[in-house]
Amino acid sequence: MSPERAGRLGVGTVGAGRVGTVLASALAGAGHALTGISAVSAASVERAETMLPFVPILPVPEVVRRSELVLLAVPADELPDLVAGLAATGDWQPGQLVLHTAARFGTDVLAPARAAGAIPLAIHPAMQFTGTSLDLGRLAGTWFAVTAPAPVLPIGQALVVEMGGEPFVVAEADRPAYAEAIETAVSFSSAIVDQSAGLLGDIGAPSPGRILAPLVRSAVENALARHSPTLPDDPL
Template structure:
């Protein structure tokens, strides 16, 4: 069972979509948001709406006032932010310094650790609008959490903070953090790209409301994939219908050649996975692979 952290003063750097919402979630759990950094009009609005009463201050002053420093800044900005706060004397022993980046583990917080602070990585696996409704969505999401290897106290603190916010903590070992984030980005970001490509093709085909066709189909495909893995594969590649695949390639080459490389790459991966799952007979796979490359089966 995770120990419940004491009531903490929290400083949020900065009031972007993630920081403002997580700050509000920590306040809802009983902690006190003492200060927040915000510069743009949107971040100032979020700070006022989600973190009322928090002083708006520069990042070093925000950190200096806090027991828990929440660093919700872009991945590439995080290392410089940590170094800058440490150099400014804003970090100290006894603090908890948390970042929300998916790509980094706790190694990026080494300058904070050198000052005696406890470094944690808490990455919420959801998309944020920066609005109050995100607080309800947190309850349905998981956080990828990382602490230093062998420091069970740190892992327990990370778990407790996530549970307090109403979410589910999932341990990600430090060495696995890059692969973990690659997997999430590959799935979520490229799914949006793929759906956009499908919408474009349907509009080009004269379908006025592509979303009405794709919504139920893709929702069911995602649900089945998560439940059943590769056994959920359907369609001409998994069935071994090389002629249909060849026609797809011809149509894309004629009407949307810029989309053909992505179709070929995904179809080729589907051949491999369908064979491994026992859905596509191995003797049919060469014909389907040939069709994908535009060769006559």
Template structure:
């Protein structure tokens, strides 16, 4: 890998004129990161008032133009639009041979930029493994994160150079693996949000005034345990095979809307605990009986 990196094209070493299509939550922040790396965002498309405000805040030197004019003005075209819009948008924009075209979708590879590649551009998928909320801290969170890079050899090396310039860590992901890669990120990040917010809602319902403050140390420690120790960091009633406690949980959650989610996650936790040796088979029997999906009564 070191030999490959040393042989990478030096194209990004010369400062590039960047065009951002469009200045949404992701595009505006990645454009700002490229500016910090020494490139120049010369143009951006921004249709909504929110996008225009983000462009003014993060891309103050950029001229606000229609998307075709942004592409025409740029050496590096950054596509940051919803996944389903990328291919038809790129097919509608002007392309110059020698331009660099990248998009920020986590789920899609470089093939979605095929029309630009066929017109002579270098194309790569360049997706930051980060969540974007539209707040000012989004830019600071980019430091040191991983970026999934997909593309043919030269374009991949250029993408790697851009990521390194932005202070990121390149992670090469094959075209065929992009959906699975993105599913893993969504499973961890978005579903974690739902789990924590569901838990906070249950605490609020029983009178806890500030459930976020209560949960923060516990959830932070659990996340740290998972990232540091994997399945060895698992604690709680499922890892102990405490069927009685889990049964009481299910009774307490009946009618709340999350009983089935709790049951599903507890079963998956039990499977991982069994596979890792945290939960003994003898202790799992009663637990799995409790977690079995109850049979629905037949309607007469």
């Protein structure tokens, strides 16, 4: 298996949430063909029709059966049962790439698909998604955690690069710690902004979000700089 295997694929997406529709759109922009997407709720159907208007909305088994790369963009709690259920009904295919986007899982959760001959990949973008076209531009430079068996790791990395991201390898055993780091960053930053905005609102400050924006951005940038290595040619 070579990185070229990830070159031109028929991509099916299970889950028309904020992440699935955006990543599918990014893969289409890289030249892959979108074979179908599953959507259940009214919101997910509307999102799929908006972001991917020419992609058929299909039942999950049909999406899987007609695709060379299956993108599983579902909540982490639903992923184990979904993978096992598709294995029980014989929908996984030998040689098929199966990629999930859950932060806390590596490829062990895809064991039922792997037993059927599928090739497992775990790729998580360290980004908050809106589920709109705005996210496509934000993918550029976003870091993606990649976990995969060594022989197919280059495929996962190549897919990330095609979507505009920066891949970095996370070991199977380290995925829970990675997920905790991501969740901590998101939850704490959101909670702190909400609390600060509330205090400003209580004293009658106009547009607390606009007041806080420069402060929060500069504070976060300074904190991030302390944890980013300075390159030799970096004037800072």
